[in-house]
Amino acid sequence: MVYGEDLLTKTFSIGLTLLFCSTVCSTLPAADLRALDVKTGQWEATVTGQTTGMPPIPEEALKRLTPDQRAKMEAAMQARGAGGAKTTVSKSCLTQADLDKPFNMGDDSTKACTRTMVTSSGRSQEIRLECNREGSKSSGTIKVEAIDSENVKGSMQMTVTSGDHTMNMNYTFTTKWIGPACTQSK
16 A cells, blocks of 8 residues: 555546546536546646645554654654655646546545535536545545646645544646647556
8 A cells, every 4th residue: 555645646647647626526426527628638747745744554554663664754754744845747648538537546545535526617626525444534625727728727635634643735736738649648
């Protein structure tokens, strides 16, 4: 299992560059969901954000660590948050099929989540997420705005809690359409 910032990076790399919240809400009634009015083809996403606090690693996993391993892990996580915001850039191919099918991170992690569509139009979407899995609870909001058919911006704020550990994630992203031909697959 992937925890913390690595999971978030995977989520953004797959989810946001596959375009945004139009595919996140597969459990919402079709009438509630409207895909963003954006072009298909090659897209580039720039994601900037910061994760603070300790990841909600299950107690069973923490018990398997030696005291030295646990101390090193906690120090590394504190250093990550103290380092300030991080930026990643990735490219992906968006097809009409991607816009039309449900979001899937390739695992069962999204099955433990409830999604509530706050707003959905061809220009903007806001989705509230509530998840409960493996003893951790998370909640947050994803907001997306199609500035035009070639540019999209958005944000994500999430809080994940398990036991006495709380992790906060605050990210923003911009995506731009590169062209109709995909040179790099997702």
